Amino acid sequence: MTPFPWETAMRFGFGILRLSPKAFWAMTPRELGAAYRAFYGDAAPLNRQRLDDLMQNYPDKEAENGRC
Numbered sequence: 617m618t619p620f621p622w623e624t625a626m627r628f629g630f631g632i633l634r635l636s637p638k639a640f641w642a643m644t645p646r647e648l649g650a651a652y653r654a655f656y657g658d659a660a661p662l663n664r665q666r667l668d669d670l671m672q673n674y675p676d677k678e679a680e681n682g683r684c
Contacts, residue, residue, distance in 0.1 A: 620645065628652060 625648055629640040633651060643651075662670070 628655075 625645070626640070628651075629635045629643070629648060630637075632655065633640075635643075640648075
């Protein structure tokens, strides 16, 4: 069984949804999943190969000030 992707869930909850820690930890995984689908649609999650392809095609670029 695959463990729950807590790192990804926290990045989405805190970074994208801007939830407070209290609000994030009060959510169920099902509620977080519904928020994710509302934001991104019902697309299947990326597998490693698709992520590698996207990173190859769209690499991060450093700005002039050294930040991405």
